[in-house]
Amino acid sequence: MTDYPALSLxxxxxxxxxxxxxxxxxxVRWCPGCGDYSILSNVQGFLPELxxxxxxxxxxxxxxxxxxxxxxxxxxxxxxIHGRAPAIATGLAASRPDLSIWVxxxxxxxLSIGGNHLIHALxxxxxxxxxxxxxxxxxxxxxxxxxxxxxxxxxxxxxxGSVDYAFNPVSLALGAEATFVARTIDSDxxxxxxxxxxxxxxxxxxxxxxxxxxxIFNDGAWEPxxxxxxxxxxxxxxxxxxxxxxxxxxxxxxxxxxDGHIQVAExxxxxxxxxxxxxxxxxxxxxxxALSRLSNPRTLENTPIGVFRDIDRASYGRLARxxxxxxxxxxxxxxxxxxxxxxDTWDVN
Amino acid sequence: xxxxVVSLNRVVIRFAGDSGDGMQLTGDRFTSETAGLGNxxxxxPDFPAEIRAPAGTVPGVSAFQLAFADHVIxxxxxAPNVLVAMNPAALKANIKDLPRGAxxxxxxxxxxxxxxxxxxxxxNPLEDGxxxxxxxxxxxxxxxxxEALKEFDLTKKEAQxxxxxxxxxxxxWLYSRPxxxxxxxxxxxxxxxxxxxxxxxxxxxxxxxxxETTESFSVQYEVAPAEMPKGTYRNITGNPxxxxxxxxxxxRSGLPLFLGSYPITPASDILHELAKNHHFGVxxxxxxxxxxxxxxxxxxxxxxxxAVTTTSGPGVALKSEAIGLAxxxxxxxxxxxxxxxxxxxxLPTKTEQSDLLQAMFGRNGESPVPIVTPQSPSxxxxxxxxxxxxxxxxxTPVFLLSDGYLxxxxxxxxxxxxxDLPTIDPDFATGPxxxxxxxxxxxxxxxxDPETLARPWAIPGTKGIEHRIGGLExxxxxxxxxxxxxxxxxMVRLRQAKVDAIADTIPDIEVDDPSGDADVLIxxxxxxxxxxxxxxxxxxxxxxxxxxxxxxxxxxxxxxxGDVLRRYRMVLVPEMNLGQLSMLLRAKYLVxxxxxxxxxxxxxxxxxxxxxxxAAIETLSPTTSESE
Numbered sequence: 011m012t013d014y015p016a017l018s019l020x021x022x023x024x025x026x027x028x029x030x031x032x033x034x035x036x037x038v039r040w041c042p043g044c045g046d047y048s049i050l051s052n053v054q055g056f057l058p059e060l061x062x063x064x065x066x067x068x069x070x071x072x073x074x075x076x077x078x079x080x081x082x083x084x085x086x087x088x089x090x091i092h093g094r095a096p097a098i099a100t101g102l103a104a105s106r107p108d109l110s111i112w113v114x115x116x117x118x119x120x121l122s123i124g125g126n127h128l129i130h131a132l133x134x135x136x137x138x139x140x141x142x143x144x145x146x147x148x149x150x151x152x153x154x155x156x157x158x159x160x161x162x163x164x165x166x167x168x169x170x171g172s173v174d175y176a177f178n179p180v181s182l183a184l185g186a187e188a189t190f191v192a193r194t195i196d197s198d199x200x201x202x203x204x205x206x207x208x209x210x211x212x213x214x215x216x217x218x219x220x221x222x223x224x225x226i227f228n229d230g231a232w233e234p235x236x237x238x239x240x241x242x243x244x245x246x247x248x249x250x251x252x253x254x255x256x257x258x259x260x261x262x263x264x265x266x267x268x269d270g271h272i273q274v275a276e277x278x279x280x281x282x283x284x285x286x287x288x289x290x291x292x293x294x295x296x297x298x299x300a301l302s303r304l305s306n307p308r309t310l311e312n313t314p315i316g317v318f319r320d321i322d323r324a325s326y327g328r329l330a331r332x333x334x335x336x337x338x339x340x341x342x343x344x345x346x347x348x349x350x351x352x353x354d355t356w357d358v359n
Numbered sequence: 360x361x362x363x364v365v366s367l368n369r370v371v372i373r374f375a376g377d378s379g380d381g382m383q384l385t386g387d388r389f390t391s392e393t394a395g396l397g398n399x400x401x402x403x404p405d406f407p408a409e410i411r412a413p414a415g416t417v418p419g420v421s422a423f424q425l426a427f428a429d430h431v432i433x434x435x436x437x438a439p440n441v442l443v444a445m446n447p448a449a450l451k452a453n454i455k456d457l458p459r460g461a462x463x464x465x466x467x468x469x470x471x472x473x474x475x476x477x478x479x480x481x482x483n484p485l486e487d488g489x490x491x492x493x494x495x496x497x498x499x500x501x502x503x504x505x506e507a508l509k510e511f512d513l514t515k516k517e518a519q520x521x522x523x524x525x526x527x528x529x530x531x532w533l534y535s536r537p538x539x540x541x542x543x544x545x546x547x548x549x550x551x552x553x554x555x556x557x558x559x560x561x562x563x564x565x566x567x568x569x570x571e572t573t574e575s576f577s578v579q580y581e582v583a584p585a586e587m588p589k590g591t592y593r594n595i596t597g598n599p600x601x602x603x604x605x606x607x608x609x610x611r612s613g614l615p616l617f618l619g620s621y622p623i624t625p626a627s628d629i630l631h632e633l634a635k636n637h638h639f640g641v642x643x644x645x646x647x648x649x650x651x652x653x654x655x656x657x658x659x660x661x662x663x664x665x666a667v668t669t670t671s672g673p674g675v676a677l678k679s680e681a682i683g684l685a686x687x688x689x690x691x692x693x694x695x696x697x698x699x700x701x702x703x704x705x706l707p708t709k710t711e712q713s714d715l716l717q718a719m720f721g722r723n724g725e726s727p728v729p730i731v732t733p734q735s736p737s738x739x740x741x742x743x744x745x746x747x748x749x750x751x752x753x754x755t756p757v758f759l760l761s762d763g764y765l766x767x768x769x770x771x772x773x774x775x776x777x778x779d780l781p782t783i784d785p786d787f788a789t790g791p792x793x794x795x796x797x798x799x800x801x802x803x804x805x806x807x808d809p810e811t812l813a814r815p816w817a818i819p820g821t822k823g824i825e826h827r828i829g830g831l832e833x834x835x836x837x838x839x840x841x842x843x844x845x846x847x848x849x850m851v852r853l854r855q856a857k858v859d860a861i862a863d864t865i866p867d868i869e870v871d872d873p874s875g876d877a878d879v880l881i882x883x884x885x886x887x888x889x890x891x892x893x894x895x896x897x898x899x900x901x902x903x904x905x906x907x908x909x910x911x912x913x914x915x916x917x918x919x920x921g922d923v924l925r926r927y928r929m930v931l932v933p934e935m936n937l938g939q940l941s942m943l944l945r946a947k948y949l950v951x952x953x954x955x956x957x958x959x960x961x962x963x964x965x966x967x968x969x970x971x972x973x974a975a976i977e978t979l980s981p982t983t984s985e986s987e
Contacts, residue, residue, distance in 0.1 A: 021820070034827065036839065065822045070658070073830075081827050081840065086819040088661060089829025090654075091684050097651035101658030101666070102819075105617050105642055109662070109819050127654070130647035330642060337637045344639035346610045346777045350603050350740070354540070355593045355774065356395055358584075 013061075016137075016213035019107045020066050027058040034084040040075060045196035045222035049143065050082055052202050053112075060110070060210055068111045070099045072119040075150050076143035076222070079114040093124025096131035096138065103137045104327040110210070113140040118148050121157040121177050128217075129186035134326040135214035139206075142219050143196075144179060147228035159228075160308050180302040180318055183217040184295045190216035191298065192317040196223060197236050201247070201315065208317050214325040221315075234310045244309070248301070248316030253285035264301070272300045274312055290320040362571070363578045369428035370534060370582055371436030374526070375453045376445030376466075378411050378421045381523035386423025388527055388544060392536040394594040394771050397584030398427040401889065402596075402769045403435035403962065408624065408707040415469075415477050420452040429583040433735070433889035435768065437964035441533075443526055445469065445500070448478045454490075463493040464529070466522070468501035496575045500525055507565035511558045521562035528566025535581040538563065588773060595772045597736035597765035598625075601695065602632035604743025605667055606639050611744070612751060612783035614665035616641045619655035621648055621674065624707040625763045626697040629669045649677035653694070657681060660690040663787065663818035665747060669695040672714045673704065675721065682756055683722040684830050686854065689805075689814045691750035693743070694718075694728075698762040700960045709960025710763035712885055713936040718758040719914060719943065725851045727858040730758040730913040734888035736765050737772035742911065744780060749861055751783050754813045760913070762935070764886045764962045788815035790823050793836075802826055804838040812857035858915060865912045867919040872906035873899070879975045880927035884910040884940055887933050887963055894968030905972050913940070921948040929975050931955055933963055 032054040040046045057067065067085040071077035073092035080087030090098050095113045103111050113131075120128045120142045131138060147165070148154040154167040158179065162171040183191045190212040194205040202220065209216035221232045234240045246256035246264070254264040255277060263285040265275045272286065286297070298318040305313040324332075338344075372389070376382045383404055393400050402425040412419030426436035441462040444450040446469035457463060470485055484490050485497060504525040508518040524545075531538055541563060549556035570576055609616035616639065620630045634643045642659075646652040653668040660666035670678065675696050685692045698714045700706025718730050729749050733742035739761055746759040791800035792815060802824040805814050817824045826838060834841035835849050870880065883891045888909050895907045908923060910916070924930055924944065932941045933955040941952040955971045957963065 036827075063820075063822070065825050066820050068819050080829070083827075084825055086825055087827035087829075088688070089827065089831060090657075091680055091830055094650060094654045094681065094684075097646065097654030098658040098661075100646075100651070101617060101619055101644065101655030101660075101664075102662045103658075104644060104655070105615065105659045105664050106662040106819065126647055127651055130651065330644075334637045334640060334642065338640070341638045344606075344636060346607055346639075349606065349636065349639070350593075350777070351591065351774055352593045352595075354391060354395070355591050356397065357591050358397065358587045358589050 014211040016211055017060065017062065017110060020110050021063045021108060022061050023063045027064060029055045029058060031064060032057050032084050034082050036081045038082050039078065041226050043225040044075070045145065045224070046076060046079070046143065048196050048199065049141070049202070049220055049222060050079065052199055053141075053206065054083070056203050056206050059207075062110050066109050068102065068109050069114055070095045070102070070111065071114040072124055073150070074116040074119045074148075075224075076114055076116040077119060093119050093122070094127060095119070096124065096127040096136070096140065099138050100131055100134070100136045100326070104330055107137070107327055107331065111138050113138050115140065115142050117142065117144045117146060117156045117158040117179070121179060121182070129182070132183055132186040132188040132215045132217060135189050135323050137214055137325040137327050139209045139216045140218065142179060142217060143222040144219050145222045145224040145228055146231045147224050149224045149227050153227035176307055178302055178307070179217070179219045181299060184299045184302060184319060188217050188319065189214045189321050189323045190317070191319045192216070193219045193221070193315045195221040195232065195235055195315060205317065208320060212320060213328070214323060232310065235313060244311045244313055246312065246314045248288045248290070248314050248318065250288055250290055250317070252288060253282055254288050254301070254314075255282075255285055264304070272297070272304070274304070288316075290317045293321060295319055362576070364535070365578050365580050367580050367582050368430065369426065369432065370441070370580065371424065371426045371439045372441045372443070372530065373422055373424040373439035373453060373456070374443045375420055375422040375449035376523070377414055377448065378407060378409070378419045379414065380421070380445045381520075382421045382423050382445070385523045385527045386425060388541050389530060389536065390425050390594060390769060391540050391544070392531060392538070393425070393427045394592070395540055396537060397587070398429065398582055399431050399585040399587060399771060400425055400427040400594070400769075401432055401435045403764065404767045405961070406708055415446055415448050415474050417448045417452050417478055420449050422449070422453060427582055429585050431585060431587065433892040434962070434965055437966050441530075443530065445522070445526070447474050447480055447484075450484060451478045451480065457493060459492040461493055462496065463490060464496045464498060464526075466500035467497045468499050498529070498569070498575065503565065503569065504562050507561055508558050511561070512554060513558055517555070518558065521559050524559045524562040525566035525569075528563040529570045531563075532567040532570035533576060533579060535579060538567070587771070590773045592771045593774055594769050595737050596767055596769040597733065597739040597761055598628035598697070598767070599632045600737050600772070601733070601739035601743050601759070601761060602629045602636075604740040605633065605665070605693070605747065606636060606641065607740070607777065607780055608744045608747030608783060609639065609641070609665045610777070611780050612665060612747065612785055614663065614751070614785055617656060617659035617664035617666045618643045618669065619646050619652040619659065619666070620644070620669045621646050621652045623649075623671045623674050625699055625766045626669045626671050626674075626695065628766065629695060629697070649674040650681060653678040653681040653692075656692055657685055657688070657690060660685070660692050661688070661818070663785070663816070665751070666691065667693040667695060669697070671697050671699045671707075672701045672717065675714060675717055679722050682728065683724065683726050685756040686722070686726045686728060687830050688828050689754045689854075690756070691754055691816065692756040693746050693750050693759055694756055695759045695761065697766045698760060700958065706960045708763065710886065710962060711935050711958055711960065712762055712887070713939065713958065714760065715913065715936065715939040716942070718760055725855060727855050728756050728758055728914065729753070729858055729861055730760055732760045732885040732911060732913060733765055734885060734909055734911070736768050736770050739765055745911070748781060748783050751785055752813065752864070753811055753857060753861055754816055755858065760885060762886050768886075785816060788817040788821060788824055790821075803836050804828055805833055806836050807853070807857075812853060812860055862915040862918050865915075865917055868908050868910060868917040868923055870906050870908045870923055874904050877904040877906040878928040878979050879904075879931060879972060880906040880908060880923070880929070881931045881933065881968070881972060882908050882910065882924075883933055884913055887935065890963035890965050890968055891933060893965035894972060897965060897969055898972045903972060903976060910940075913943070916947070921950075924948050924950045928979055929953055931971055931975055933968055933971065935963070
């Protein structure tokens with residue numbers, strides 16, 4: 011069991027919890043084969059290692075397939091309204107530092123109807139772990155294109171192909187001043203667990219984009235990143251301190267160009283020393299942003315997964331509570347009678 | 360030189376000038392001096408939505424009216440006895456309200472050809488005889504202020520800016536107001552700018568001396584203190600009173616106060632007031648939008664805070680879906696709607712009561728929400744505590760419907776002893792409340808209190824009661840998601856029954872009917888209380904029999920309301936809308952209601968209501984003469 015400073019205010023469980031302790035009695039009702047199952051099982055399997063009291067863990071979701079998640083967790087949970095989970099969780103996180111709060115959302119919920127709340131929760135650095143299941147489609151409403159669908163996507167609402175340009179959630183989060191941004195994938199249990207661990211250890215808002223397969227309405231959306239034959243060619247794993255290098259034989263890497271950009275290069279040509287070493291703790295988000303721009307939204311070539319950014323900044327709740335504590339220390343706890351009397355009274359005798 | 364002093368019972372003054380002329384400050388100061396003197400008073404600020412509309416134009420006129428008296432009064436007065444017009448635009452915008460024979464103080468310096476043309480005066484009203492019906496006091500306010508401040512190291516512009524203090528000094532002399540309060544106010548405000556402070560004080564004194572010496576004012580007036588109940592008083596406007604009520608509810612329930620809010624006129628001052636009071640443990644979140652304002656409040660309520668969101672009509676529209684969620688989650692939440700003119704952006708700085716039906720019905724599905732309304736600025740304090748009580752005891756969102764007039768209007772307030780305020784018991788769930796078929800203890804989040812029908816308030820961090828709630832329909836009791844038709848029907852009725860049951864804890868409506876045999880009842884809600892009270896008083900003085908009652912709870916209504924309505928041959932309901940309460944009363948009680956409606960963005964004038972009462976009496980007995 012690891013002790014995370016970011017969770018120091020959350021009471022610990024007095025017994026050792028297991029994955030099954032986090033399973034609720036509700037029947038899981040996602041479609042057979044849905045990527046959500048593996049995420050649920052990973053989260054339930056990972057939570058015990060935080061050692062937190064179960065009653066101090068809260069899952070809050072919006073609307074969509076992913077947002078049914080809280081019903082299946084034997085913790086506190088709220089299945090709220092479309093797009094608003096980060097706003098609701100903000101009120102809870104600001105006022106209750108003793109809770110570990112997780113927001114579960116999807117690409118439509120978080121980036122379309124709830125886009126405003128997401129960016130503001132990130133910029134304020136509200137102490138929330140936001141798990142955004144990205145399947146590039148609206149599942150619960152039966153298959154319309156989403157803000158992460160590729161341009162030209164043919165769906166019931168876009169029979170001629172979507173003309174929208176897609177959001178890149180990692181770029182968006184970095185642009186919103188997020189202090190923690192990561193990407194993982196539903197089929198890679200080890201990577202997802204490691205990513206959740208890093209997110210849990212972070213104080214403030216953590217956005218974890220999880221590439222998730224909807225086998226009914228958008229099957230195979232992330233296939234190049236999952237298929238053993240193609241995976242290593244298109245996906246790079248970001249690991250702190252390590253050169254950013256990928257390809258079946260590690261033949262590709264990321265270098266800086268003389269004009270300040272980054273690009274993919276053949277390691278054989280440029281040499282390993284020329285490769286950029288990943289640093290998620292870099293104050294400046296520039297390189298993280300550049301990395302987020304490498305991937306091709308259509309072919310998924312050059313897709314980084316891992317933690318793009320992980321920097322320290324006090325959370326919104328900590329700062330807000332500190333203001334309250336400071337003013338109480340300075341002025342003393344407020345006295346209701348003197349408040350309502352004010353400074354200008356007169357007596358009638 | 361001492362002048363004749365005339366005693367008056369009641370005076371109504373209106374200060375009117377450009378938005379940048381400091382009329383609101385002048386009015387506030389005069390109010391404060393008047394309150395300190397022991398007069399009863401009532402104020403009505405009336406200002407444009409623009410911070411600085413184009414200078415010298417009619418839309419840019421900002422006015423402040425106050426009435427003060429040697430007796431209890433409930434309105435800021437229908438028509439001023441004195442109008443202070445700082446420029447031609449102020450004159451043009453306000454002269455129609457000035458009765459014949461009233462005093463008119465005009466700042467002649469501003470009556471230039473250009474300024475007159477700007478507001479469409481072809482001739483100068485100071486010279487063309489059009490002001491003959493009034494006692495005109497032509498005062499070169501600006502230049503006399505500049506002259507009085509010539510010793511100071513000020514630019515001409517800075518000196519001119521003190522003209523509102525000159526005007527305040529003049530009026531303070533005219534009505535024998537004390538000046539210590541203004542002095543100490545200025546000392547505090549300009550403590551870091553001694554030159555500006557000295558100039559303002561000098562301008563105030565110059566105005567005072569001018570009154571004493573000029574021939575233009577032959578008499579000075581005084582208004583004796585009013586007979587008021589014993590106790591400690593302060594002057595208060597509605598928004599701070601409401602904020603204090605929320606803090607009081609927090610203190611009396613032991614629940615930390617949480618406000619999630621987005622700035623909107625005329626509600627923002629509640630956010631400001633609460634943000635000033637973090638030392639009561641108050642947390643305020645200025646959210647990214649109206650939806651996040653209520654969203655964060657719902658989150659805080661879920662976590663066990665006394666949660667509030669404050670807004671005005673357009674904000675309520677944006678919050679509708681989230682209010683529905685709060686209805687479904689059955690969490691305590693206070694939604695403060697400081698109503699303003701609508702629809703859409705409407706009249707942001709003007710008052711109206713047109714959100715009643717929005718509060719009542721403005722959501723999808725059967726979604727009942729209790730509604731509480733304050734009747735005067737100081738009553739916002741008590742109404743806020745009552746809204747909190749209902750929210751917490753019944754685990755429900757509650758609307759608190761204030762309005763722009765209450766928010767910005769002021770009156771003296773007999774400050775209560777905080778120990779006399781009611782307490783509120785959060786009664787949090789502490790553990791399992793149900794045993795399943797196998798004898799296992801479990802927690803049912805929707806197991807209701809048999810009396811109130813309230814569900815448990817079960818906050819995270821409480822061992823053994825982990826549970827999931829949401830906006831999907833829930834099974835009665837267990838709270839599990841349920842699509843069962845019978846269950847949904849039952850849950851819809853239970854939520855309605857819970858709100859209806861609140862009537863068990865609210866007092867019967869009291870009718871004031873001194874003669875006991877009035878045929879006409881005048882029934883109001885919210886801020887119409889003041890004008891209705893004034894109209895009823897005058898009517899009774901004139902021998903008219905009229906009964907009066909006022910609603911604090913609009914959902915549910917008091918249990919005896921139907922009986923009360925049926926007792927009278929005619930029920931008048933004045934509202935600053937086109938008949939929203941009337942519609943609810945007709946629908947619920949099948950009684951006829953005579954609406955008295957106006958939506959001018961201003962409170963009723965008592966004369967309008969006196970006319971309405973007279974018309975009602977006449978309708979009922981067309982042959983009856985007034986001398987009966």
